[in-house]
Amino acid sequence: MTSPRDASRPTSWWWTQPTPTFQPLDSGLDTDVLIVGGGITGITLAYTLAEKGASVGLLESGYLAGEASGRNAGFLLAAPAEPYRERVEFWGREGARAVLQIGRRSHQRLRELVQRHGIDCDYEQKGSLRLSRSSVETEDIRASLPELRHDGFPMREVPVAEVVPAVAQPLFDAAFEVPEDGQVHPVKLQHGIAVAAIEKGARIHAHSRVTHARWQAGLWEVHANGQTARARTLVIATNAHTPQLIPALAPFIAPRRGQMLATEPLTERITSQPAYAQYGYQYWCQTPSGRLIIGGWRDVDFDAEVGFDTQPTERIQSAIEGGLAQLVPAGAAIEHRWAGTMGFARDGRPLVGWLDAAHHLAICGGFTGHGMGMAAACTLDLAELLEFKRAPGIASFDPHRFPDLRQRHEGIIVLGAGA
Ligand SMILES: Cc1cc2nc3c(=O)[nH]c(=O)nc-3n(C[C@H](O)[C@H](O)[C@H](O)COP(=O)(O)OP(=O)(O)OC[C@H]3O[C@@H](n4cnc5c(N)ncnc54)[C@H](O)[C@@H]3O)c2cc1C
Known part of the structure; x- marks a missing residue:
């Protein structure tokens, strides 16, 4: 176990308890599949592949679940925070429904893993709230309800007085509940899954930054900590950081900052469900110990909330306050107080699938602020695709939906330094 007093640990509240230690790579590694990135994506993929009996390795540059995956709000939402109608306009009905289904299946997958391995991670399926701040937002959400219901996702309007404490009721115009959603302690969840993956044979290494990789004689040679890992298939699960390894992806996945804070334990119950307001830009939940975990407000300073700097800023923190x-x-x-870096995809949908099938290079990233609620089903399906099976659940997330990516006939055979 590592101690919360280690100064290099992430500063989110989720990192304040002791965590298991995951060793750095200190010798060569040979596996069928190698995953770069140890957040919810890399960890759930490592578990799934190990469960299938594949030989799998994972290299994470920092702490496992130390970046966005350990700095989020821990919400497991099927329906996105934005009005469903808007999603249908962007992605078409099929595309919007695919995102909902991935959300529902991800939640089911995580629940199954929590139960199967008895992971102690404060998991609760208690529904989630959308709270509208104005009549316009209310109408946007109301207008989405029939389409959501038609696509099998019951969101219902509930009286504000039933779900918001009296003092805060005047702030909200309406309230909507999605009964199937959940909440979890993200770091305990992921460390529990990682430990289970290791028990199934996965080789998981933290503090092992991949500097470069090259496709050579039918294998990927991947360099980290002065060591070489070799694998037939390489999966990039680095989300916001992906363009640092594959610069050609910079136009498709952009780093965006999200900020949060956590209070002392409160005696009063402010909310019993994870809550989203202001079109998803504001969110909060309360832990079993009574702490309010609250964040977002990116819309206050959109232009500044970009890049890889994870220092909380005064402007956003005072808006959250x-x-x-x-x-x-x-x-x-x-x-x-803390901040994390999210990977925003160009069309708001993750890139999941083969990036270059001829060179056995796949990607799973660009979750646009919703990876806790989406990654676990994406990686279930990606594991099928890696065996060259059909994976209809992630078909609309195929990276080649972007014509400019399809046009890269030469393939991708070098990553990182020299790419
Ligand atoms: C403040 C905030 C609140 C959020 N709230 C929610 C929420 O409530 N619900 C929700 O669904 N989503 C939420 N999100 C988004 C969610 O956290 C992300 O979508 C999700 O964690 C992405 O997971 P990931 O594994 O793909 O990426 P990450 O967690 O970013 O993991 C990628 C990993 O790759 C590693 N890496 C990068 N480069 C290299 C390299 N060269 N070598 C080795 N490793 C490398 C990084 O160190 C990192 O650990 C929130 C995000 C933030 C910041």
């Missing part, structure tokens, strides 16, 4: 003061007017001490 403003939201906190509305929910807890009596005040609450703030004990933790």
